[in-house]
Amino acid sequence: MKPERDLLDTIVSARDQVRSLRGWNSGPERIYELLRTATKLRAMEISAGMTTDLSWESVLAQIVVWHHDHPVGTGTCSERDAAEIVLAAAAAQRLDLVETGVRSGTYQVRMTRENFRIRHRWNASVEVADMFLERDARPTRLPELSETERRWISTRPVDSRTSPPPEVLRAAVQRASTTIEAHRQSVPEGQVTASDMISVLAVIRGSPPCASRQRTGSPDWRRRSYPRQTPS
Numbered sequence: 113m114k115p116e117r118d119l120l121d122t123i124v125s126a127r128d129q130v131r132s133l134r135g136w137n138s139g140p141e142r143i144y145e146l147l148r149t150a151t152k153l154r155a156m157e158i159s160a161g162m163t164t165d166l167s168w169e170s171v172l173a174q175i176v177v178w179h180h181d182h183p184v185g186t187g188t189c190s191e192r193d194a195a196e197i198v199l200a201a202a203a204a205q206r207l208d209l210v211e212t213g214v215r216s217g218t219y220q221v222r223m224t225r226e227n228f229r230i231r232h233r234w235n236a237s238v239e240v241a242d243m244f245l246e247r248d249a250r251p252t253r254l255p256e257l258s259e260t261e262r263r264w265i266s267t268r269p270v271d272s273r274t275s276p277p278p279e280v281l282r283a284a285v286q287r288a289s290t291t292i293e294a295h296r297q298s299v300p301e302g303q304v305t306a307s308d309m310i311s312v313l314a315v316i317r318g319s320p321p322c323a324s325r326q327r328t329g330s331p332d333w334r335r336r337s338y339p340r341q342t343p344s
Contacts, residue, residue, distance in 0.1 A: 115221040115222055115223050115228065116214050116221045118221075118223070118228075119214060119221050119230075120211065120214060120215070122228070123207045123210065123211050126203070127204070127207070129200075130178070130197075130204075131182070133193065133196050133197055133200065134196070135189050135190075135194055135196060136183075136185065136197075137185040137186075137187070138185055138187050138188055138189035138190075138193070139184060139185060139187055139188065139189075140184045141188070142179065142184075142188075142189035142194070143175075145188070145189040145190075145191070145194045146175045146189065146194050147175065149191065149194040149195055149198050150168070150171055150172055150175060150198045150201070153195075153198060154168045166202060166205060166206075167205060170205050171202050171205060174201040174205070175197065175198065175201050178197070210230065214230075218232065218233060218234075219231065219232065219233065220232070220233050251295060251297075253294070254290075254291050254294055255287045255290045257287070258283040258286075258287060260279055260280055260283040261280055261283050261284055261287070264277070264280045
């Protein structure tokens with residue numbers, strides 16, 4: 113824990129240094145110079161086409177908080193002094209994220225000479241391996257639309273509300289039942305042997321109106337609802 117503790121101490125020290133910035137010795141109108149400088153820096157980023165994940169709204173809010181926390185002095189705040197405070201406010205946003213990550217154990221800290229090296233403790237290789245295993249476990253030989261279903265889909269008008277004939281429903285249920293069984297066999301789920309539930313899911317998944325979406329590319333909001341079978 114020594115590198116983590118050293119980094120946290122460095123963050124605390126950086127926050128303490130903010131109090132000693134010369135800009136805080138200026139008068140109450142320093143807030144206008146601080147906000148103007150922050151807005152100018154943000155405008156320079158936009159003009160240069162730079163894209164960062166720094167929340168300038170949070171930077172402005174931090175400047176306002178600091179302005180009220182530090183006693184008001186006299187004189188004007190120079191542009192250089194204002195820039196120091198603005199850059200410190202921007203750095204504070206980064207330091208807050210680092211501190212939260214270190215304290216929560218999200219980051220691993222190492223020392224390389226005199227620099228800190230931070231990396232996520234999360235090991236992406238485990239997730240990648242799981243993705244490959246999941247892909248390889250998926251069944252590849254799944255039944256396609258039967259000729260009965262294709263014929264009904266190709267001859268059915270898009271705006272038709274006619275329910276599919278029994279032979280089409282039977283073909284769709286059979287295809288979906290085979291598909292569900294293939295998925296179930298590829299990824300066993302303990303003692304799942306409820307054949308009745310497979311039949312129910314087959315009706316829901318294999319209904320030809322769902323297949324019609326493959327042809328039109330959009331949901332058929334006018335399709336009728338069919339009662340689901342109840343396991344006996």
